[in-house]
Amino acid sequence: MNLKEAHSFYGGFKLSEVAQDLGVSEAFVSQVLSGKRSSSQVTTELRQRIENRISELKQNLCQQTS
DSSP states (O other): OOHHHHHHHHOOSOHHHHHHHHTSOHHHHHHHHHTSSOOHHHHHHHHHHHHHHHHHHHHHHHHHHO
């Protein structure tokens, strides 16, 4: 699953938040997400937020089943 698919599937954060936190434009973050531009800083941040979202969803699921 690529970053764009993962963001669409897991959600949980807005690209505008990523852009603001990194000091770049939302358009730039969107272009990195879609593979039109590259930035290791943006890619790393997106991956981290997706991983955090997955952990959050797992934790919520475990709490609901107990």
